[in-house]
Amino acid sequence: MPELPEVEVVRRGLEPAVTGRRIDGVQVLHPRPVRRHAAGPDDFAASLTGRTFGVPRRRGKFLWLPFDDGDALLAHLGMSGQFRLDAPGAPLQRHARVLLDLADGVQLRFVDQRMFGGLSLSPGGAELPDEVAHIARDLFDPELDRDALVARIGRSHSAIKRVLLNQTVVSGIGNIYADEALWRARVHSETPASALPPAAVAALLEAARAVMAEALDQGGTSFDALYVNVNGESGYFDRTLDAYGRTDQPCRRCGTPITRQSFMNRSSFSCPTCQPAP
DNA sequence: CTGTGGTCCTGTATGC
Protein backbone atom coordinates (compact mmCIF):
# COMPACT_ATOMS: atom_id res chain seq x y z
CA MET A 1 0.00 0.00 0.00
CA PRO A 2 2.08 2.74 -1.32
CA GLU A 3 1.27 6.29 -0.32
CA LEU A 4 1.50 7.93 3.08
CA PRO A 5 -2.06 7.25 4.38
CA GLU A 6 -1.88 3.58 3.45
CA VAL A 7 1.56 3.16 5.02
CA GLU A 8 0.33 4.90 8.17
CA VAL A 9 -2.68 2.56 8.31
CA VAL A 10 -0.20 -0.32 8.30
CA ARG A 11 2.02 1.32 10.93
CA ARG A 12 -0.95 1.81 13.23
CA GLY A 13 -2.02 -1.77 12.70
CA LEU A 14 1.43 -3.07 13.53
CA GLU A 15 1.94 -0.98 16.63
CA PRO A 16 -0.16 -2.96 19.13
CA ALA A 17 0.84 -6.28 17.58
CA VAL A 18 4.63 -6.02 17.46
CA THR A 19 5.65 -3.55 20.18
CA GLY A 20 7.51 -5.37 22.93
CA ARG A 21 7.30 -8.72 21.13
CA ARG A 22 10.33 -10.89 20.45
CA ILE A 23 11.07 -12.62 17.14
CA ASP A 24 11.30 -16.36 17.74
CA GLY A 25 12.01 -17.37 14.16
CA VAL A 26 12.12 -16.13 10.57
CA GLN A 27 11.43 -17.86 7.27
CA VAL A 28 12.39 -16.22 3.99
CA LEU A 29 10.19 -17.80 1.31
CA HIS A 30 11.55 -15.67 -1.55
CA PRO A 31 14.98 -14.05 -1.58
CA ARG A 32 14.04 -10.96 -3.57
CA PRO A 33 12.33 -8.93 -0.83
CA VAL A 34 15.47 -9.20 1.34
CA ARG A 35 17.88 -8.38 -1.49
CA ARG A 36 19.17 -5.32 0.37
CA HIS A 37 20.58 -7.59 3.06
CA ALA A 38 23.98 -8.21 1.50
CA ALA A 39 24.80 -11.29 3.61
CA GLY A 40 21.84 -13.18 2.15
CA PRO A 41 18.46 -14.56 3.24
CA ASP A 42 19.80 -17.07 5.77
CA ASP A 43 21.86 -14.43 7.51
CA PHE A 44 18.85 -12.08 7.43
CA ALA A 45 16.73 -14.67 9.23
CA ALA A 46 19.39 -15.48 11.77
CA SER A 47 20.16 -11.82 12.42
CA LEU A 48 16.57 -10.97 13.28
CA THR A 49 15.84 -13.93 15.49
CA GLY A 50 15.84 -13.14 19.20
CA ARG A 51 15.35 -9.39 18.85
CA THR A 52 12.48 -7.43 20.39
CA PHE A 53 10.47 -4.76 18.60
CA GLY A 54 9.83 -1.22 19.79
CA VAL A 55 7.15 1.13 18.42
CA PRO A 56 6.89 1.17 14.59
CA ARG A 57 7.83 4.45 12.92
CA ARG A 58 7.32 6.05 9.53
CA ARG A 59 8.61 8.84 7.34
CA GLY A 60 6.80 9.38 4.07
CA LYS A 61 6.30 5.93 2.58
CA PHE A 62 9.17 4.34 4.51
CA LEU A 63 8.34 2.25 7.55
CA TRP A 64 10.73 0.88 10.14
CA LEU A 65 10.30 -1.32 13.16
CA PRO A 66 12.96 -0.39 15.72
CA PHE A 67 14.51 -3.03 17.93
CA ASP A 68 15.26 -2.39 21.58
CA ASP A 69 18.99 -2.78 20.80
CA GLY A 70 19.13 0.32 18.53
CA ASP A 71 18.90 -1.46 15.17
CA ALA A 72 15.73 -1.58 13.07
CA LEU A 73 13.88 -3.66 10.54
CA LEU A 74 13.38 -1.30 7.59
CA ALA A 75 10.45 -1.90 5.25
CA HIS A 76 9.21 -0.36 2.05
CA LEU A 77 5.96 -1.62 0.58
CA GLY A 78 6.83 -0.61 -2.98
CA MET A 79 3.85 -1.03 -5.27
CA SER A 80 2.23 -4.09 -3.74
CA GLY A 81 3.76 -4.90 -0.36
CA GLN A 82 1.60 -5.77 2.64
CA PHE A 83 2.13 -6.64 6.27
CA ARG A 84 -0.35 -9.17 7.58
CA LEU A 85 -0.93 -10.53 11.06
CA ASP A 86 -1.98 -14.16 11.17
CA ALA A 87 -1.97 -17.22 13.33
CA PRO A 88 1.16 -19.30 12.53
CA GLY A 89 -0.82 -22.11 10.92
CA ALA A 90 -3.22 -19.97 8.90
CA PRO A 91 -3.24 -20.58 5.12
CA LEU A 92 -0.44 -18.69 3.38
CA GLN A 93 -1.32 -15.76 1.18
CA ARG A 94 -0.46 -16.39 -2.45
CA HIS A 95 2.48 -13.98 -2.41
CA ALA A 96 3.70 -14.47 1.14
CA ARG A 97 7.46 -13.77 1.04
CA VAL A 98 8.77 -13.52 4.61
CA LEU A 99 7.31 -14.98 7.81
CA LEU A 100 8.28 -13.73 11.26
CA ASP A 101 7.14 -15.81 14.19
CA LEU A 102 6.65 -13.54 17.18
CA ALA A 103 5.99 -14.36 20.79
CA ASP A 104 2.42 -15.19 21.92
CA GLY A 105 1.49 -17.01 18.71
CA VAL A 106 1.56 -14.00 16.40
CA GLN A 107 2.94 -14.41 12.90
CA LEU A 108 3.92 -11.27 11.03
CA ARG A 109 3.94 -11.81 7.28
CA PHE A 110 5.40 -9.72 4.49
CA VAL A 111 3.31 -10.35 1.41
CA ASP A 112 4.27 -8.76 -1.92
CA GLN A 113 3.10 -9.61 -5.41
CA ARG A 114 5.49 -7.48 -7.46
CA MET A 115 8.39 -7.39 -5.01
CA PHE A 116 9.41 -3.80 -5.70
CA GLY A 117 9.47 -3.32 -1.95
CA GLY A 118 11.35 -5.25 0.67
CA LEU A 119 12.80 -5.69 4.14
CA SER A 120 16.28 -5.05 5.44
CA LEU A 121 18.13 -4.85 8.71
CA SER A 122 19.29 -1.31 9.40
CA PRO A 123 22.15 -1.27 11.93
CA GLY A 124 21.68 1.64 14.30
CA GLY A 125 18.50 2.58 12.48
CA ALA A 126 16.07 2.70 15.40
CA GLU A 127 15.83 6.49 15.40
CA LEU A 128 16.25 7.12 11.66
CA PRO A 129 17.72 4.50 9.31
CA ASP A 130 20.59 5.72 7.13
CA GLU A 131 18.59 4.50 4.15
CA VAL A 132 15.85 7.02 5.00
CA ALA A 133 18.11 9.98 5.80
CA HIS A 134 17.79 11.42 2.28
CA ILE A 135 13.97 11.33 2.43
CA ALA A 136 12.39 14.66 3.34
CA ARG A 137 9.99 15.07 6.24
CA ASP A 138 6.35 14.49 5.34
CA LEU A 139 3.39 16.83 5.81
CA PHE A 140 2.42 15.20 9.14
CA ASP A 141 5.88 15.53 10.66
CA PRO A 142 5.71 17.98 13.60
CA GLU A 143 9.26 19.10 12.79
CA LEU A 144 8.46 19.96 9.17
CA ASP A 145 9.52 23.52 8.32
CA ARG A 146 6.64 24.64 6.13
CA ASP A 147 8.06 28.02 5.22
CA ALA A 148 11.34 26.47 4.12
CA LEU A 149 9.43 23.88 2.09
CA VAL A 150 7.34 26.55 0.34
CA ALA A 151 10.50 28.50 -0.44
CA ARG A 152 12.28 25.45 -1.79
CA ILE A 153 9.39 24.53 -4.05
CA GLY A 154 9.22 28.10 -5.31
CA ARG A 155 12.86 27.89 -6.42
CA SER A 156 12.22 24.83 -8.56
CA HIS A 157 11.58 25.25 -12.26
CA SER A 158 10.25 21.70 -12.60
CA ALA A 159 6.62 20.85 -13.19
CA ILE A 160 4.78 21.09 -9.87
CA LYS A 161 3.60 17.48 -9.94
CA ARG A 162 7.16 16.28 -10.40
CA VAL A 163 8.14 18.32 -7.34
CA LEU A 164 5.27 16.90 -5.27
CA LEU A 165 6.38 13.38 -6.18
CA ASN A 166 10.04 14.10 -5.35
CA GLN A 167 10.52 12.38 -2.00
CA THR A 168 13.63 14.42 -1.25
CA VAL A 169 11.54 17.62 -1.33
CA VAL A 170 8.48 16.44 0.60
CA SER A 171 7.74 12.78 1.25
CA GLY A 172 4.66 10.62 1.31
CA ILE A 173 2.86 11.96 -1.76
CA GLY A 174 2.38 9.52 -4.64
CA ASN A 175 0.46 9.61 -7.89
CA ILE A 176 -3.03 9.45 -6.38
CA TYR A 177 -2.70 12.14 -3.74
CA ALA A 178 -0.66 14.39 -6.03
CA ASP A 179 -3.56 14.41 -8.49
CA GLU A 180 -6.10 14.93 -5.70
CA ALA A 181 -4.14 17.83 -4.18
CA LEU A 182 -3.68 19.49 -7.57
CA TRP A 183 -7.41 19.16 -8.27
CA ARG A 184 -8.35 20.66 -4.90
CA ALA A 185 -5.92 23.54 -5.38
CA ARG A 186 -6.98 24.02 -9.04
CA VAL A 187 -3.42 23.69 -10.30
CA HIS A 188 -2.35 21.88 -13.47
CA SER A 189 0.32 19.21 -13.01
CA GLU A 190 2.64 20.79 -15.57
CA THR A 191 2.65 24.27 -14.06
CA PRO A 192 6.26 25.26 -13.33
CA ALA A 193 6.66 25.32 -9.56
CA SER A 194 8.41 28.68 -9.78
CA ALA A 195 5.32 30.16 -11.48
CA LEU A 196 3.20 29.59 -8.38
CA PRO A 197 3.08 32.36 -5.76
CA PRO A 198 4.12 31.24 -2.25
CA ALA A 199 0.50 31.42 -1.08
CA ALA A 200 -0.53 29.06 -3.88
CA VAL A 201 2.23 26.60 -2.97
CA ALA A 202 1.16 26.77 0.68
CA ALA A 203 -2.46 26.14 -0.33
CA LEU A 204 -1.42 23.19 -2.48
CA LEU A 205 0.54 21.63 0.38
CA GLU A 206 -2.40 22.16 2.71
CA ALA A 207 -4.65 20.46 0.15
CA ALA A 208 -2.26 17.53 0.03
CA ARG A 209 -2.16 17.28 3.82
CA ALA A 210 -5.95 17.52 4.07
CA VAL A 211 -6.70 14.91 1.43
CA MET A 212 -4.24 12.48 3.01
CA ALA A 213 -5.73 13.10 6.46
CA GLU A 214 -9.21 12.34 5.13
CA ALA A 215 -7.94 9.20 3.42
CA LEU A 216 -6.30 8.08 6.65
CA ASP A 217 -9.60 8.53 8.49
CA GLN A 218 -11.19 6.12 6.04
CA GLY A 219 -8.49 3.50 6.27
CA GLY A 220 -6.68 4.55 3.09
CA THR A 221 -7.41 4.11 -0.59
CA SER A 222 -7.87 0.62 -2.05
CA PHE A 223 -8.87 -0.38 -5.52
CA ASP A 224 -8.40 -4.11 -5.06
CA ALA A 225 -7.05 -6.81 -2.78
CA LEU A 226 -3.47 -5.61 -3.25
CA TYR A 227 -3.96 -2.72 -0.86
CA VAL A 228 -5.20 -3.81 2.52
CA ASN A 229 -4.43 -3.30 6.19
CA VAL A 230 -2.72 -5.80 8.49
CA ASN A 231 -6.01 -7.70 8.81
CA GLY A 232 -6.56 -7.87 5.06
CA GLU A 233 -9.29 -5.22 5.02
CA SER A 234 -9.63 -2.52 2.35
CA GLY A 235 -9.98 1.21 2.96
CA TYR A 236 -12.81 3.22 1.52
CA PHE A 237 -11.25 6.44 0.30
CA ASP A 238 -11.47 5.43 -3.38
CA ARG A 239 -15.13 6.40 -3.19
CA THR A 240 -14.11 9.94 -2.30
CA LEU A 241 -11.51 10.55 -5.01
CA ASP A 242 -12.19 13.65 -7.11
CA ALA A 243 -9.66 13.25 -9.91
CA TYR A 244 -7.65 10.03 -9.83
CA GLY A 245 -9.09 7.36 -12.10
CA ARG A 246 -12.19 9.42 -13.00
CA THR A 247 -11.61 9.70 -16.77
CA ASP A 248 -14.73 10.99 -18.57
CA GLN A 249 -16.66 11.36 -15.31
CA PRO A 250 -17.93 14.87 -14.48
CA CYS A 251 -15.76 17.12 -12.34
CA ARG A 252 -17.48 17.38 -8.96
CA ARG A 253 -16.99 21.18 -9.06
CA CYS A 254 -17.87 22.21 -12.60
CA GLY A 255 -19.17 19.14 -14.44
CA THR A 256 -16.49 19.11 -17.13
CA PRO A 257 -15.37 15.54 -17.90
CA ILE A 258 -12.11 14.63 -16.18
CA THR A 259 -9.30 13.89 -18.62
CA ARG A 260 -6.36 11.52 -18.42
CA GLN A 261 -2.94 12.32 -19.77
CA SER A 262 0.45 10.69 -19.64
CA PHE A 263 3.00 12.53 -17.54
CA MET A 264 6.29 11.19 -16.22
CA ASN A 265 5.36 7.84 -17.78
CA ARG A 266 2.29 7.53 -15.62
CA SER A 267 -1.30 8.67 -15.61
CA SER A 268 -2.40 12.12 -14.56
CA PHE A 269 -6.05 12.98 -14.08
CA SER A 270 -7.35 16.52 -14.04
CA CYS A 271 -10.25 18.82 -14.85
CA PRO A 272 -9.48 20.81 -18.01
CA THR A 273 -11.67 23.68 -16.79
CA CYS A 274 -10.64 23.96 -13.14
CA GLN A 275 -7.00 23.15 -13.88
CA PRO A 276 -6.13 24.82 -17.19
CA ALA A 277 -2.76 23.90 -18.68
CA PRO A 278 -0.15 26.63 -18.22
C1' DC B 1 20.95 21.29 -11.94
C1' DT B 2 16.78 19.31 -14.70
C1' DG B 3 14.42 15.92 -17.19
C1' DT B 4 13.92 11.31 -19.68
C1' DG B 5 13.67 6.65 -19.96
C1' DG B 6 14.64 2.21 -18.41
C1' DT B 7 14.75 -1.30 -14.68
C1' DC B 8 13.26 -4.23 -10.95
C1' DC B 9 8.55 -7.97 -10.79
C1' DT B 10 3.71 -10.20 -11.28
C1' DG B 11 -0.76 -9.76 -12.28
C1' DT B 12 -5.32 -8.02 -14.38
C1' DA B 13 -8.03 -5.98 -17.95
C1' DT B 14 -8.85 -5.35 -22.65
C1' DG B 15 -8.87 -6.08 -27.56
C1' DC B 16 -8.19 -8.98 -31.60
Place this chain on the structure above:
DNA sequence: TGCATACAGGACCACA
Protein backbone atom coordinates in the same frame (compact mmCIF):
# COMPACT_ATOMS: atom_id res chain seq x y z
C1' DT C 1 -10.16 -20.05 -26.22
C1' DG C 2 -5.52 -18.21 -27.08
C1' DC C 3 -2.46 -14.49 -27.59
C1' DA C 4 -0.66 -9.77 -27.43
C1' DT C 5 -0.67 -5.43 -25.38
C1' DA C 6 -1.36 -1.75 -21.97
C1' DC C 7 -1.35 -0.61 -17.45
C1' DA C 8 -0.70 -0.67 -12.26
C1' DG C 9 -0.50 3.41 -6.35
C1' DG C 10 7.39 3.46 -6.21
C1' DA C 11 12.25 4.17 -6.07
C1' DC C 12 16.45 4.35 -8.19
C1' DC C 13 19.93 4.77 -11.72
C1' DA C 14 22.40 6.00 -16.02
C1' DC C 15 22.48 9.30 -19.20
C1' DA C 16 21.72 13.62 -22.02
